[in-house]
Amino acid sequence: MPKLIGSPTPLLASTNKAKLVDEYVGLVNTGDAGISIAHTRCPAGWEEPAQCPKFDEFIIVLKGMVRVEHADGTIEAQVGQAIHVSPDEWVRYSAPIEGGAEYIAVCMPAFSPAAIRWEE
Numbered sequence: 001m002p003k004l005i006g007s008p009t010p011l012l013a014s015t016n017k018a019k020l021v022d023e024y025v026g027l028v029n030t031g032d033a034g035i036s037i038a039h040t041r042c043p044a045g046w047e048e049p050a051q052c053p054k055f056d057e058f059i060i061v062l063k064g065m066v067r068v069e070h071a072d073g074t075i076e077a078q079v080g081q082a083i084h085v086s087p088d089e090w091v092r093y094s095a096p097i098e099g100g101a102e103y104i105a106v107c108m109p110a111f112s113p114a115a116i117r118w119e120e
Contacts, residue, residue, distance in 0.1 A: 005030060008039065017046045026110045036110035042066075042101045047094035050119035055107045057085045064101035067094045090119075 008022035009029040019042040023029045026036030042064075050069075059066055060082045068075045068083055069092040077083045085091050095101035105111070 011038075015046065015048045017043050019043070019046055021105075023111075026107075027112055033110050034108065036105070036107045038105045038111070040101075040103050040105055042095040042103075044095060044098050044100045046100060047096075048092060050090060050092040052088055052090050052117045052119070053085070053107075054087050054115040054117065055109050055111065056087055057111075058106040059083045059085075060104040060106075062102045062104065064095055064099050065097050066101045066103055067096055068092070069094075 005024055008024045011021040011023055011028065013019050013021055019040060021041075022039045024037045024039070025032055026038065027033060059068075059077065061077045061079050063079060065079075066077045066083065068077070068085065070085075071090050075083055109115070
């Protein structure tokens, strides 16, 4: 039977600048460990430290541009484009342009802080 997810759980993720995350599906909002789906909004100049996450991550850009630095270079995904990051890949995410970025993130298995593996 279909199940309505009435609302997301808002999460605040702080790196150099705070980004707003609304988790619709995942460990926090629905208790699902297999997948997470979140709507994320980042201000201009937002960036995260480098990481080697233990999950597949798919990012669909809705607004602005998301930059992903990786071991072999850089990808800049624009509105209507998507990025797939495989588990154990070294990446660093940012939203360097005016207006920031807005995107949908899908992680499999579900996103968890322990699975990010931030670089020190």
